Amino acid sequence: MARACLQVKGFMPCQYILGHQKRFMGSFRRTDTPEKSNAKSVPNKKKSFIDSLRIYARGGAGGQGLVKFGGIGGDGGNVVVVAKDKQTLINVYQKCPTRRFVAGNGANSTKFCLCGDKGTDMEIFVPPGVELVTDEGQVLGDLNKEGDRAIAAYGGKGGNPDNQFIGRRGDARSVRLDLKVIADVGLVGFPNAGKSTFLKAVSRAKPKIASYPFTTIRPQIGIAEFPDFRKISVADLPGLIEGAHANFGMGHRFLKHVERTKLLLFVVDVNGFQLAQGYPSRTAFQTVLLLNKELELYRPDLLSKPALLVVNKMDTDLDHHLTEEVMSNLESLPVSMETVVEEMRPETLIKFDDILTMSAKNRENTDLVMKRVRALLDQYADKQLAEQQKEKAMMPFDEGMDGIFEKDREHAKQKLA
């Protein structure tokens, strides 16, 4: 990717962008793959937020059986990860800095107690939104709401006739607890576009706002409340940069939070984006295409999410010249794509449900944007419900189909007779 960037005139090599971002972000280290980054990640004790934690989980060993009396050993306990509200990953780390979680062993069978007791499960409480992933990339579970559970490591079977009464060892593996923000709306944009300002305008959240890029280095969730008490959660996600899909500039750590939001709200600065002096300058239209491309290269299915585009900082475009330019370019897509270099062009274009303008700073049109967001969320929820009902009606394993199984049973009985 870095090489590809270099070949294009005006394209900033990703490592340069990264180097610059590093300066802005202080403690962030370069990571080429998420696995690598997490393999090394030991949370800084001073950090108040982490969105990924690698743990070692070992199930308890099975108890020994008693051959003489045919006694069965107890099964080893499991290491279970449980979603709990108000829990954080940093809590998990603070409670167990070694990040080693071992479940209890099953009890041996004795002549006084032929069936050994099962080992105690080890429970790890994590915040909802955590995904359990092994080093091999296997997803063990997705904990979306309080009470959801997944097993990180199974306990070994107790000794029994099948294993010659020798209790088995439990599973032992490293598991990554990957937290992905769950929100109705995810704000997506380049740094400095005004995402945090928008969040502040529509909710009571108090995100950090500054005129330099990468002010937001962790997702912030605000709740927008309507007069009829309807609430919509909005996640301010850290700004993306070119090459984020290839994990440049902590790209994956930022992009992963987009996955679980229901609607994507793209925020672009009408003046375009320039990381700093000496870096390539992008027009607002180019930033839309680049964001589209980053998402496409990271996970193409994200493009099918409901999406709204908001062109921000209208107060700075007094003669509306820039707004008209970006609007006309967006209207004449895909023809207008011919005006940008090929490397910026996405293969599949996001279908925006609407394109709006606002001034987040002056709170102009911010309510209108939220009203549109609400209408779209409702529209998509209705659509989803209708689809689910349609699917249910077509499913053979439905209540209405019990009769068919009944008929099958009757048919089998007749055959046997």
Ligand SMILES: Nc1nc2c(ncn2[C@@H]2O[C@H](COP(=O)(O)OP(=O)(O)OP(=O)(O)O)[C@@H](O)[C@H]2O)c(=O)[nH]1
């Ligand atoms: N003139 C004007 N300035 C704005 C507007 N919205 C945001 N800004 C300014 O733009 C700068 C960046 O705003 P942020 O809200 O921090 O931008 P962001 O997209 O959250 O930036 P990152 O945290 O880097 O991702 C701040 O100086 C804001 O005051 C707007 O509508 N008009």
